[in-house]
Amino acid sequence: MNEFVRATLETVYMVFTSSFVAVVVGLPLGVLLILMRPEGLRPKPHLYRVLDVVINVLRSIPFMILMIVVFPLSRLLVGRATGTTATIVPLAIVAIPFVARIMEQGFLEVDYGVLEAGLACGATIGQLVRTVLVPEALPALVNGITITIINIIGNSAMAGAIGGGGLGDLAIRYGLYRRNPVNLLVSVAITIALVQLVQFFGRLIENRLRHDGTSTAL
Amino acid sequence: MSREGQANPGGNTTFNARPGIRSDSETGVFNWWTRERIEDENNGHTIEAAESYLLLVKVKAICSSRAVHSYVDVRQIQVKARKMCVIRVEHLNKSFLLDKTVIHAVNDVSFSVDEGEVFGLIGLSGAGKSTLVRCLNLLERPDSGEVWFDGLNLVEQDGSILREKRSRMGIIFQHFNLFMRKTVWENVAYPLRIAGKRTKELTPRVEELLDYIGLKAHARSYPAELSGGQQQRVGIARALAMSPRLLLSDEATSALDPVNTELVLSLLRKVVDDLGIAVVLITHQMEVAKALCDRIAVMENGRIIEENTVEELFLRPRHAVTRHMTRGFDEDMSLEHLTELISAPVYRLGFRTQSVTRPLISGISRRFNVDANILAGNINALVGGDVGYLVVSFEGDETAVRSALSSLHEDGVEILKLEPTNGHNDGAGIHIKEVVR
Secondary structure (H helix, E strand, C coil), X not given: CCHHHHHHHHHHHHHHHHHHHHHHHHHHHHHHXXXXXXXXXXXXXXXXXXXXXXXXXXXXXXXXXXXXXXXXXXXXHHCCCCCHHHHHHHHHHHHHHHHHHHHXXXXXXCCHHHHHHHHHCCCCHHHHHXXXXXXXXXXXXXXXXXXXXXXXXXXXXXXHHHCCCHHHHHHHHHHHHCCCHHHHHHHHHHHHHHHHHHHHHHHHHHHXXXXXXXXXXX | CCCCCCCCCCCCCCCCCCCCCCCCHHHHHHHHHHHHHHHHHHCCCCHHHHHHHHHHXXXXXXXXXXXXXXXXXXXXXXXXXXXXXXXXXXXXXEEEEEXXXXXXXXXXXXXXXXXXXXXXXXXXXXXXXXXHHHHHCCCCCCCEEEEEECCEEHHHCCHHHHHHHHHCEEEECCCCCCCCCCCHHHHHHHHHHHCCCCHHHHHHHHHHHHHHCCCHHHCCCCHHHCCHHHHHHHHHHHHHCCCCCEEEEECCCCCCCHHHHHHHHHHHHHHHHHHCCEEEEEECCHHHHHHHCCEEEEEECCEEEEEEEHHHHHHCCCCHHHHHHHHHHHHHHHHHHHHHHCCCCEEEEEECHHHHCCCHHHHHXXXXXXXXXXXXXXXXXXXXXXXEXXXXXXXXXXXXXXXXXXXXXXXXXXXXXXXXXXXXXXXCCCEEEECCC
């Protein structure tokens, strides 16, 4: 198989698996955050402060450092510390607090009056989250997920530097170390194309979900 | 859509067969509502409510000559003249901490509303009206006091009982608060879905409501595609979905233009007339209050400072805020009344600053030999100077009256002829026609 095709597939596999894990864990965290905010529906100001700080701390750790720190965890979870599958672990861990925060921001866009209307209809908090909060915030959530995937694409390229595989690996080993500018440029071009593709489809879905007459240019 | 013969989910009422009831959209909503009440009754909840509601049905049915007697008779319900109290509020208090100062948003408020009654809460912005209405369905938990609804003090309730009672109070909002990512259809269906009804069960009800508000054609549209007035109608349909006994209206027309305000108000009026539910209507617009309310309470600084029937409130406003809010209407009322009573043409003479202090009327009375009958008058101190008006009818020779008027006109008096509107009792007041010369 062509080196580029293999590397691209590796990147896509890493990015989408870790994005999936990050959203599955980060979305409920985002819901917890929005509910626990001091002005939220289930205010827990102290717990919120703690979570807030934890998220900020996790978000400020550089990816390279975190990747090395979680080597033991990767080894535990997938059997080895380097390689494509192993890289999913740090990619997802870095993205989780990011997703939680960006989902929280997305939920903030939902007008409190609309939530009030749901409550007035007799909804429980759980029903409200499922039937009002998430659907109403969905375009913002899709936008957040788009940004997350693009971030992870960037991080995955970095992961290539320490044996993560994928396009980053290709660019560094075959492009940089072997001084082959064509390899380097093609890897970078494919990465850019991936980002553009994700951005395009993200916006497309976001606009489709809006139904409020506004839309972002594609 | 036919409702006769439909299976009743409760299965234990005798009301499925109701020969003779027309099944147009109006009675459709009507019937559904009644059936809900009867189901409640069978659960032993609101026997009294059902009884007095059936009385209402019967009266309305007789009025509109619909053959509803039979099923009322079948029930052999003892007719009660007394109306049911739907909500009773006792000594309600709610305060906030804002910038380290305590804001007493609701201060010892008590009132009650009967079914079929529209209770208006008016007051200027910041008077505590919106907080009060949120305390009624416990979206805000009051600090102290009681809210009696459906036989329970809601303040003492929480969890599923509170949610169930809350769903029995419809609420409409100033900014509609529709679910923007759901279609009109899904918006109206929402409370029913929350109540656990399946699509098949709730479809007839949703269709009925959409028909009732006249937006069946927009069922698949999203709220953003509708005008403000249409959105509020969807809001009303959503609020009515659970057949509430009480409708809370929080500045429902404040974000609408006059035409849409009119449309929404007439729909609300129709809802009250058709369903006989109680309404707590919050507004700062006197126009709205006078168009709908039976009784009005005036709020200031979290307190109800005055409460009365609409007529009494306008005739004898006791507090400054009330007088301020009723002034325009007060004038309209008396003028309309007067122009109907007096056969001679009635004029409104507007005096500018320079003519306010001059004895113009007695002057023309002497010069042209006409009798001026002064009906009303006022002087308003404005920023640009004092302006005043007199409402006058002139008796005398027609040409003399005309020359008297043109003399007044030369003295800088603005002359308007007032004519009563015929046949309209919508509170719109009098028709004012400019004098052509």
